[in-house]
Amino acid sequence: MEKTVNQRAWLLVIPVLILVAFSSIIPMMTVVNYSFQDSFGGNEFFWVGLEWYRELLHSERLWDAFGRQLLFSFIILLIEIPLGILVALSMPKKGFAASICLVLMSLPLLIPYNVVGTIWQVFGRADIGLLGRALSDLGISYNYSQNAFDAWATVIMMDVWHWTSLVALLSYAGLRSIPSAYYQAAKIDQAGRWSVFRHIELPKMRGVLMIAILLRFMDSFMIYTEPFVLTGGGPGNATTFLSIDLVKMALGQFDLGPAAAFSLMYFLVILLISYVFYTVMITADKNEANR
Amino acid sequence: MAAITLQNLAHSYNPDSGADADYALKEVNHVWEDGKAYALLGPSGCGKTTLLNIISGLLTPTRGQVLFDGQDVTEASTADRNIAQVFQFPVVYDTMTVGENLAFPLRNRGMDKALISERVQRIAEMTGLEADLHKRARGLTTDLKQKISLGRGMVREDVNAILFDEPLTVIDPHLKWELRTQLKSLHQEFGHTMIYVTHDQTEALTFAEKVVVMKDGLVLQIGTPQELFERPAHAFVGYFIGSPGMNFLPVTVEGNSARLKDAAVTLTDDYGTPDGDLRLGIRPEFVRLTRQADGLPVTINHVQDAGRHKFVNATLFDSEINIAVDEGSQIGPDMTRVILDPEKISIFRDDWRLDGRPVDQVGGGAS
Amino acid sequence: MSLRLEGVSKIVNGETHIHPADIVLEKGSMNVLLGPTSAGKTSLMRLMAGLDKPDTGRIFWEDQDVTGKRVQDRDIAMVYQQFVNYPSMTVYDNIASPLKLRKKSAAEIDARVREMAELLKLTSILGSKPAEISGGQQQRCAMARALAKDVGLVLMDEPLANLDYKLREELRVEIPRLFKASGSIFVYATTEPEEALLLGGNTATLWEGRITQFGPAMDVYRGPVDATTARVYSDPPMNFVSVQKDAAGIRFPDGQLIPATGETGNIPDGTYRAGFRAHNLEIGTLQPGAVSFAAKLIVTELTGSDTFLHVSVAGERWIGLIPGLQDFRAGQELPIGLNPESLFYFDEQDQLVAAPDQPVDMERV
Incomplete structure (x- = not known):
């Protein structure tokens, strides 16, 4: 549908443009500026061109962090999406129970990132934590600050606990929008539970699931607070994901130039992957429809 | 296939209040004969969908029983009733091809593969879906999708009944003709018991052998299209069936004579001396414009030309009436009188039809 | 007062929705757009209303070129297939809303609202909210709102399609009456030949984005220029x-x-x-x-x-x-x-x- 051409409309957008300019465009330009310069002490800057970018692309440390990051996001999606759907499917359809469920489900979403980190940090401690103590009493050795696998498992658990609700709520909304006629038809056709899911619920949830995957991917790709609170990226560099690495570089080492280049590349990578994700899903959808 | 019996059936969405007005479906007793095609016809909110949902098992009635071949299924679930249903909007499985959609109810019942494909082929032929069998159902037009829904409803031979809930609402007028005939042919071919809910009289009359006319939760009449047209049991049936509906004129009746203001109309039947609110009902098709002096005087208000007919709106003794005039006939300025066909006159008392006795049996030698 | 389309066409994503169309709608005329679903009735109406801009051609209103003019600045009203009313307002306020926007005096508004309500048999339910009244009444309310402001061009896009059969019959009689009372140019889209005949006036038959014929309803019905028009203007199909x-x-x-x-x-x-x-x-x-x-x-x-x-x-x-x-x-x-x-x-x-x-x-x- 084509809009009627009206230049005056731009006047109305100006306040927002100014706000956005101050809140994101100008800071971002500063970062771009930094990424091409080297700084000594405080205020002396030298033009270094693409030096930082070149260096970063050859940095093993960065590639390691990138690999960890991808693996992390992949595992998160693999767990949270099916689990969220499962939770949504088993939620009550209507009435008081449904409202209670919705409120309970939203609780984790309301907890700040660093609090989630702290909760799990305490929860997992072998001396005073409920989980850590229980596991060690069962004879299972579990120590997230020493063992890389345990640290990973804890971070993943944390994220799953924190965000599966979001996937579940989105899926639940998708499920509720399916007209009852479909379920009735399925009953009449004597379709099994799996068939109902495979041929009715899943295809009708498609739209919301795409959004859920995209949101969870972008968010998990930027994870920072939880592993930082838990182990500060350790043990060793085991849970040093991209953003932790970035902060280490920028604040810990005061390498403003490389850090600026890093964040720009980080930003572009997220943009790129999200874009690819989105187009692939959209075209798959279109092809399916036209087949 | 089965005969469906409704026994003292009534339903209220608010049964505790006990008020009669709360009943979305007032008490009904009826047997739907095996293998016949029925239509439930009425304006929105008349209770037709409530009745359909009770038969399909989606609703449990407040009172009474539903029997399939004498067996009480009132409490049975939809799945256990062995019925098929076609909904207002197409319900298709997007993930499957057209053929898989048609085969789905059979596959779920573990039918033999060869038998399934034979049956699917047959249904596809009858619904005109042969060319599309291997296409993905998703992305097809609404018309085709609704054909799939119809086909899936028909595909099982052993169903007790097939229920249709306004299935042609979303279909273009030209295609309605095609789908309606297909439905009719499918009924003739397979002989399923069919129940069809609609607010469109053309669909109801053309589809069904018997039409159930409902209003405000009450079944007003169950009859063949001809009975509904010629002998409506209730003034509402007269109004609702036919387009435009029946004309009504306030009258007083004595024996076989109806008096409208200062004119008298001779009736074919003797009604005695009924009291109450009396009205004479006659269809626009049976009112004839004429020059003859013995007609009743009318003033013509306007004429609408619908191609095959012209509809004349006129005033007869303070009442507005419609007159249908055939395509070839002319309307002259001197045609200011009408003749009502006495054979086709109905008399209603307090909206319900009165049955008279044919005149020649009454007095014997009157003629 | 007239609306003139000269070579107006609409192409969306390389698909031609409306082939170049020439049509003149005269003052005080009833014009029915007749054609099956997706024949281009709604697209043509949107062009007439100024909701869409044509890709080629010009649109004239009283001999003035209004091709690029915004819909807000034009003198039109529209009634849709869905019953579009303000849910939080009473029927009275719904009908009054366009008049209030035009800054009419309270007495003037009241007189006009009551006049429209009388015409459309809404007087007894002026105090009700749209959710409390029937579909037929909701659509009458929408029509009253469209007609209250007394505009030059009234567009109705299958206004009866979502109504019960009998209500449709009733409103079919009312619409020509309303039209005569208003003196505006009416454009009315429908898929049903019988409706086109009963409404009378002119019929434009549409098929795959083309106006195949335009003329007095009976002339088109009895003298279709081609087989397509004949098919569109016959139910059952010819x-x-x-x-x-x-x-x-x-x-x-x-x-x-x-x-x-x-x-x-x-x-x-x-x-x-x-x-x-x-x-x-x-x-x-x-x-x-x-x-x-x-x-x-x-x-x-x-x-x-x-x-x-x-x-x-x-x-x-x-x-x-x-x-x-x-x-x-x-x-x-x-x-x-x-x-x-x-x-x-x-x-x-x-x-x-x-x-x-x-x-x-x-x-x-």
Whole structure:
């Protein structure tokens, strides 16, 4: 549908443009500026061109962090999406129970990132934590600050606990929008539970699931607070994901130039992957429809 | 296939209040004969969908029983009733091809593969879906999708009944003709018991052998299209069936004579001396414009030309009436009188039809 | 006051929704856009309203070019298939809303609202909210709102499509009345030929984004310029049979010959398609001179007063409408007939070459 051409409309957008300019465009330009310069002490800057970018692309440390990051996001999606759907499917359809469920489900979403980190940090401690103590009493050795696998498992658990609700709520909304006629038809056709899911619920949830995957991917790709609170990226560099690495570089080492280049590349990578994700899903959808 | 019996059936969405007005479906007793095609016809909110949902098992009635071949299924679930249903909007499985959609109810019942494909082929032929069998159902037009829904409803031979809930609402007028005939042919071919809910009289009359006319939760009449047209049991049936509906004129009746203001109309039947609110009902098709002096005087208000007919709106003794005039006939300025066909006159008392006795049996030698 | 479209077209994503259209709607005229779903009725209306900008062509309102003019600045009202009212306002406030926007005085608004309510039988429910009234009343409320501001152009896009059959019948009578009272240009979209005829005025038939014909309703109905228009303006769909014209007359597929008289006498020899409407098919005792066929009955539909016959004849499928109720067995052979006077003839390009004589114009009372 084509809009009627009206230049005056731009006047109305100006306040927002100014706000956005101050809140994101100008800071971002500063970062771009930094990424091409080297700084000594405080205020002396030298033009270094693409030096930082070149260096970063050859940095093993960065590639390691990138690999960890991808693996992390992949595992998160693999767990949270099916689990969220499962939770949504088993939620009550209507009435008081449904409202209670919705409120309970939203609780984790309301907890700040660093609090989630702290909760799990305490929860997992072998001396005073409920989980850590229980596991060690069962004879299972579990120590997230020493063992890389345990640290990973804890971070993943944390994220799953924190965000599966979001996937579940989105899926639940998708499920509720399916007209009852479909379920009735399925009953009449004597379709099994799996068939109902495979041929009715899943295809009708498609739209919301795409959004859920995209949101969870972008968010998990930027994870920072939880592993930082838990182990500060350790043990060793085991849970040093991209953003932790970035902060280490920028604040810990005061390498403003490389850090600026890093964040720009980080930003572009997220943009790129999200874009690819989105187009692939959209075209798959279109092809399916036209087949 | 089965005969469906409704026994003292009534339903209220608010049964505790006990008020009669709360009943979305007032008490009904009826047997739907095996293998016949029925239509439930009425304006929105008349209770037709409530009745359909009770038969399909989606609703449990407040009172009474539903029997399939004498067996009480009132409490049975939809799945256990062995019925098929076609909904207002197409319900298709997007993930499957057209053929898989048609085969789905059979596959779920573990039918033999060869038998399934034979049956699917047959249904596809009858619904005109042969060319599309291997296409993905998703992305097809609404018309085709609704054909799939119809086909899936028909595909099982052993169903007790097939229920249709306004299935042609979303279909273009030209295609309605095609789908309606297909439905009719499918009924003739397979002989399923069919129940069809609609607010469109053309669909109801053309589809069904018997039409159930409902209003405000009450079944007003169950009859063949001809009975509904010629002998409506209730003034509402007269109004609702036919387009435009029946004309009504306030009258007083004595024996076989109806008096409208200062004119008298001779009736074919003797009604005695009924009291109450009396009205004479006659269809626009049976009112004839004429020059003859013995007609009743009318003033013509306007004429609408619908191609095959012209509809004349006129005033007869303070009442507005419609007159249908055939395509070839002319309307002259001197045609200011009408003749009502006495054979086709109905008399209603307090909206319900009165049955008279044919005149020649009454007095014997009157003629 | 007139609305003129000159070569107006609309292309969306490389797909032509409206082929260049020329049409002039005169002051105080009722214009029905008739065509099946997605024939372009809504697209054309949106162009007329100024909701969409045409890709080519110009639109004139009272001889002024308004092609790029915003819909807000134009003098139009629109009624949709869905019942569009403000849910939080009463019927009264709904009807008053466009008048308030035009800064009319309270007394003026009140008088106008009551006038519209009277016209559309809404007086008794002026205090109700849209959710509390029936669908028919909601649509009447939407119409009252559209007509209250007394605009030059009223566009109605299948306003009756979502209503019950009987309500539709009622409003079909009311709309021409409203139209006469308003003096505006009315444009009304519908898929139903009968509705177009009953509303009267002019009909524009649409097919695949093209206006195939525009003229007084009866002229188009009785003289469709091509087979497409004839098909669009027939419900049940028009029946066709292929015929051969030669020196001897008109030959039907089974060899029957009828003399080529009147207009058909003047058409060159060749192959034609003859079309006729359902109610012109006859059964039983045929009129002298009728073309007779042996038809195989597919199915009959009884409507209470008439019977629809679906038959197959020489590989064609026809639908006939005969008066009275007559039930036949499917598969039965039926002798049917056609009055040659009721046939339309179309050439190989589907253009009309001969139409039945117009019935003598009835003397208006």
